[in-house]
Amino acid sequence: MSDNSLHIPFNRPFFSGREVEFIQQAIAHSHISGDGVFTRKCHTFLEHALGVPRVLLTTSCTHALETAALLLDIKPGDEVIIPSFTFVSIPNAFVLRGARPVFIDIRPDTLNLDESQLERLITPRTKAIVVVHYAGVGCDMDTIMQVAGRHGIPVIEDNAHGLFGKYRGKYLGTFGCLATQSFHETKNFTCGEGGALLINDQRYIERAEIIREKGTDRNRFFRGEVDKYTWLDVGSSYLPSDILAAYLYAQLEVRELIQSRRQRIWEYYYEHFESWARNSGVRLPIVPPQCEQPYHLFYLLLPSLEERQALIAHLNARGVNSVFHYLPLHLSRMGRQFGGKEGDCPITEEVSDRLVRLPFYCDLTEDEQMRVVNALREFAEQELDEVR
Ligand SMILES: Cc1ncc(COP(=O)(O)O)c(C=O)c1O
Numbered sequence: 001m002s003d004n005s006l007h008i009p010f011n012r013p014f015f016s017g018r019e020v021e022f023i024q025q026a027i028a029h030s031h032i033s034g035d036g037v038f039t040r041k042c043h044t045f046l047e048h049a050l051g052v053p054r055v056l057l058t059t060s061c062t063h064a065l066e067t068a069a070l071l072l073d074i075k076p077g078d079e080v081i082i083p084s085f086t087f088v089s090i091p092n093a094f095v096l097r098g099a100r101p102v103f104i105d106i107r108p109d110t111l112n113l114d115e116s117q118l119e120r121l122i123t124p125r126t127k128a129i130v131v132v133h134y135a136g137v138g139c140d141m142d143t144i145m146q147v148a149g150r151h152g153i154p155v156i157e158d159n160a161h162g163l164f165g166k167y168r169g170k171y172l173g174t175f176g177c178l179a180t181q182s183f184h185e186t187k188n189f190t191c192g193e194g195g196a197l198l199i200n201d202q203r204y205i206e207r208a209e210i211i212r213e214k215g216t217d218r219n220r221f222f223r224g225e226v227d228k229y230t231w232l233d234v235g236s237s238y239l240p241s242d243i244l245a246a247y248l249y250a251q252l253e254v255r256e257l258i259q260s261r262r263q264r265i266w267e268y269y270y271e272h273f274e275s276w277a278r279n280s281g282v283r284l285p286i287v288p289p290q291c292e293q294p295y296h297l298f299y300l301l302l303p304s305l306e307e308r309q310a311l312i313a314h315l316n317a318r319g320v321n322s323v324f325h326y327l328p329l330h331l332s333r334m335g336r337q338f339g340g341k342e343g344d345c346p347i348t349e350e351v352s353d354r355l356v357r358l359p360f361y362c363d364l365t366e367d368e369q370m371r372v373v374n375a376l377r378e379f380a381e382q383e384l385d386e387v388r
Pocket of ligand 1: 089184193
C-alpha cells in the first residue's frame, strides 16, 4: 500500500491531550523519580475506583507479576498453574524463582482458563493459580475461588486486559489475593510501558512496598515512619518515574471517554459481522451475561489456520493490519523444557491457529472501521471458498 494515510494500523496509543501538561507539572514538582505526586494520584484513583486496599504502580505488568511471585515466596520445586494461552511474562515471573509452570487449557467459549481441569492439575506442590481474563472477559471466578479455597492455594489475577471489567458486578482484579495490570501502549490506558499490582490481601501490603523499593523500607522512611531506611528483604526497582505516572493519570481521569469510545468500536464490529460470521463458520467473541467487558480487543476465530493466514494476508494487502495472538506456551522451546507436548492443551493449540485480532484503538474512525468490514466481506466473497 503506497498511500500511508490509508493504512489502518492494528494499534494506536490513545492520547487524551493533557499528558504533556501533567508531565510539565511533574517536572515543576521537582520529583520525577518514583512515588511522586502523580504516582499517588494514580494509586488513589485506582484504589477508590476499584475498591482495592492498596495499589502500587510498577514499571510493567511483567514486574507486577515478578513482585507477586516474590510475595508468595515461590521457590524451586513449586508448581504454578498457568493458562497455556497467554503471555510469556506469567510463566517467566515464576520460573525466575525456580518454579515449574503447569499449563492448563482454556475454555472454547471465553478462551479463559478451563476451571473444570483445575482439580486434576493441583498437587501438594501447587503454590499459586494464575488466571487471565482474556480480552477483559471474566474467568469463572466462582468456581476458581472455590477450588483454590478448598486447597488453600492463592489466586493471582492477570488483569492486563481487564481494567474496569466486571464479573457478577464486581471489578476484575479484586477476587485474587493479588492482581496485575498493564499500561503498555496496546492497553486501554497507557503510559507506554507500565503496570500495577493490586493488593487485595492486606497481609501483603508492607512487604510489597519493600520488594518494589529494592528490598528496603524507603516508603516508610518517606512517610516519616522510620528515621532511616535499610535493606530488609529481596527486592528490585519496580517503581516507575512520576513522568510516566503523569502520562497515565491524564488517561485515567478520562476513563469514561475511553471506555465509551471502545464500546462503540467493539459494537460496530459485532453488529457488522454478526450475520456474515454465522454464514461463514467464523466465530465472534462470546461475553457471558455475568461478565461486563472493558472492550479491550476484538477477535475473530476463523475455521482453520489456512483461512486465518489468508485473511491476514488479504487485509495486509489492503492496508489493514491484523494480528494473531499467543502461541501456545506449552509448545514453546521453554514450555517443552517443562514437559509440554502436542495435545496437552488441545483448545489452546486450535484457537492459537485460528484467532485474528482486528485494528482496535480509541481513534479508529467509522470510515476506517467500514474499510475493515468491507475488506473482510470481500475476503469472504472472493477467497474463502478458494482456501477451503
Ligand atoms: C495477559 C498479559 N499479561 C501480561 C502482559 C505483559 O504486560 P507488560 O508489557 O505490561 O509487562 C501482557 C502483554 O500484553 C499480557 O497480554
